[in-house]
Amino acid sequence: xxxxxxxxxxxxxxxxxxxxxxxxxxxxxxxxxxQSIINSIGSPVTIQDxxxxxxxxxxxxxxxxxxxxxxxxxxxxxxxxxxSKIAPIASILSYIAQRELEIKNITHETLNKYKEITLLxxxxxxxxxxxxxxxxxxxxxxxxxxxxxxxxASLRLLNGDGKLETIATWGHEADTSPLIQIGHGIEGSIFxxxxxxxxxxxxxxxxxxxxxxxxxxxxxxPLKTKDKVMGTIKISSMSPINYTAEHLKILNTIASQTAxxxxxxxxxxxxxxxxxMAVITLAETIxxxxxxxxxxxxxxxxxxxxIGKVLALSDEDMTRLKLSAILHDVGKIxxxxxxxxxxxxLTDEEFKEIKKxxxxxxxxLAHIKQFKDIIPGVKHHHERYDxxxxxxxxxxxxxxxxxxxxxxxxxFDAMTSNRPYRQGLSLDVAFEELKKHAGAQxxxxxxxxxxxxxxxxxxxxGNTLKEIII
Numbered sequence: 001x002x003x004x005x006x007x008x009x010x011x012x013x014x015x016x017x018x019x020x021x022x023x024x025x026x027x028x029x030x031x032x033x034x035q036s037i038i039n040s041i042g043s044p045v046t047i048q049d050x051x052x053x054x055x056x057x058x059x060x061x062x063x064x065x066x067x068x069x070x071x072x073x074x075x076x077x078x079x080x081x082x083x084s085k086i087a088p089i090a091s092i093l094s095y096i097a098q099r100e101l102e103i104k105n106i107t108h109e110t111l112n113k114y115k116e117i118t119l120l121x122x123x124x125x126x127x128x129x130x131x132x133x134x135x136x137x138x139x140x141x142x143x144x145x146x147x148x149x150x151x152x153a154s155l156r157l158l159n160g161d162g163k164l165e166t167i168a169t170w171g172h173e174a175d176t177s178p179l180i181q182i183g184h185g186i187e188g189s190i191f192x193x194x195x196x197x198x199x200x201x202x203x204x205x206x207x208x209x210x211x212x213x214x215x216x217x218x219x220x221x222p223l224k225t226k227d228k229v230m231g232t233i234k235i236s237s238m239s240p241i242n243y244t245a246e247h248l249k250i251l252n253t254i255a256s257q258t259a260x261x262x263x264x265x266x267x268x269x270x271x272x273x274x275x276x277m278a279v280i281t282l283a284e285t286i287x288x289x290x291x292x293x294x295x296x297x298x299x300x301x302x303x304x305x306x307i308g309k310v311l312a313l314s315d316e317d318m319t320r321l322k323l324s325a326i327l328h329d330v331g332k333i334x335x336x337x338x339x340x341x342x343x344x345x346l347t348d349e350e351f352k353e354i355k356k357x358x359x360x361x362x363x364x365l366a367h368i369k370q371f372k373d374i375i376p377g378v379k380h381h382h383e384r385y386d387x388x389x390x391x392x393x394x395x396x397x398x399x400x401x402x403x404x405x406x407x408x409x410x411x412f413d414a415m416t417s418n419r420p421y422r423q424g425l426s427l428d429v430a431f432e433e434l435k436k437h438a439g440a441q442x443x444x445x446x447x448x449x450x451x452x453x454x455x456x457x458x459x460x461x462g463n464t465l466k467e468i469i470i
Contacts, residue, residue: 019097019104021047021070021078022055029338030096034089041085047093048079072097103337109285110333114368133157133265137168140233140258145170147250148243150235152213155258156180156187157223157231164191164232172238177211185209187220187232194229196221196252198243202236217241219248221255225263233258276322283326286333296413301325303409304402306453307446317401324377324402328410331361331378358382358391377402381410386440396443404443408434408450411442427459 024030025047038045038058047056055078068090070078077097080090130136137155144153152171156164164180164187183192186207190197199205200217215236223231233255283297304325308318332340335357339350346354361378365371380394380403387395415430438447450456
């Protein structure tokens with residue numbers, strides 16, 4: 001049988017859910033596969049959409065003895081008609097349609113994650129200006145000793161073991177026990193009742209415990225939010241002081257402000273953790289498009305943070321580095337599957353396409369104002385220290401520090417990871433490659449930091465990356 005000419009009706013299209021069978025048939029790779037199968041089986045074929053409109057016909061003979069459904073996750077989106085020989089065509093198109101729907105679903109999930117991230121950031125902006133629990137506690141102690149005469153002050157919070165744990169102290173209160181049992185001693189009792197007290201003769205109070213400081217006078221106020229006690233704040237004096245209701249009022253006000261700040265700080269920490277998990281989920285969702293890059297994002301993040309730790313980056317820069325590393329390949333969502341998932345080396349044209357992921361990443365993140373600071377790390381992680389990288393040909397210290405760090409982390413993971421067309425390099429060979437290209441492709445200071453990092457220590461101990469805690 002000679003090669004059959006396929007005729008596709010370009011005027012009729014029908015969608016079932018999110019999938020268009022017609023669009024699938026218009027893909028060059030798909031039509032080539034169908035053509036090859038028809039030529040091999042030597043049997044006439046018609047392909048229709050779910051409503052019966054003919055989308056493709058290979059006319060030679062009139063064998064219409066069978067009708068085979070084309071499905072996507074249980075939903076019929078079309079039919080292949082002909083002899084039993086053409087059943088594989090329906091199966092292949094069903095597989096391709098299902099794959100297309102999976103990609104669309106991943107894209108939909110990704111967009112939803114962006115919305116979640118934006119919402120989380122908007123919420124975080126409304127949190128109190130003091131968003132660090134330890135800073136809030138220290139600020140409270142500083143305020144207390146500033147407004148109320150004392151020789152010692154402390155703040156304690158309920159911990160996971162059901163004890164009051166010291167968070168901040170000043171003066172002689174630093175000598176007290178770091179942990180206090182609930183209901184035990186004066187402070188433990190005040191926590192239990194939730195009622196602030198003035199005790200102007202501490203040593204005569206029957207509740208006084210041995211682990212409490214032997215002060216003469218004290219005021220202790222519970223830290224409460226919505227009638228929930230989370231801890232205590234206390235000021236005391238080794239010399240006799242007649243604390244009054246006015247002093248108590250001041251400490252209660254400080255306690256109220258501090259409780260709100262601590263609650264906000266805890267909420268902020270939870271939001272940051274949720275936000276981070278959302279970002280990681282987003283990155284991993286994109287990563288699913290390419291089955292050969294599993295775990296790449298997490299490894300690059302961990303390598304990058306290990307380097308940043310050696311370089312003594314600030315907390316702010318470490319946070320920026322972490323998010324940049326997680327999202328460094330976010331732009332790959334804009335790269336075609338035929339290029340991104342190609343199980344072999346890329347052509348020059350395909351490589352030009354893959355290089356665009358840095359620009360796509362910039363475009364995506366530009367829509368989220370809170371991500372403005374991480375764009376340089378995402379956009380420029382393929383720049384070279386000698387200025388021969390892309391997309392902007394930046395050189396040396398003109399390249400953002402996050403991008404210079406990610407460049408080393410990303411390259412190291414790429415070198416040591418297996419690909420369909422090659423085995424990953426051994427650690428020793430990959431180490432030599434980093435050293436060889438330090439000063440040319442990579443920032444030599446970053447390479448040195450990599451070799452001085454916790455990652456190297458773990459490798460030398462024979463640990464796996466999963467066992468590295470940063």
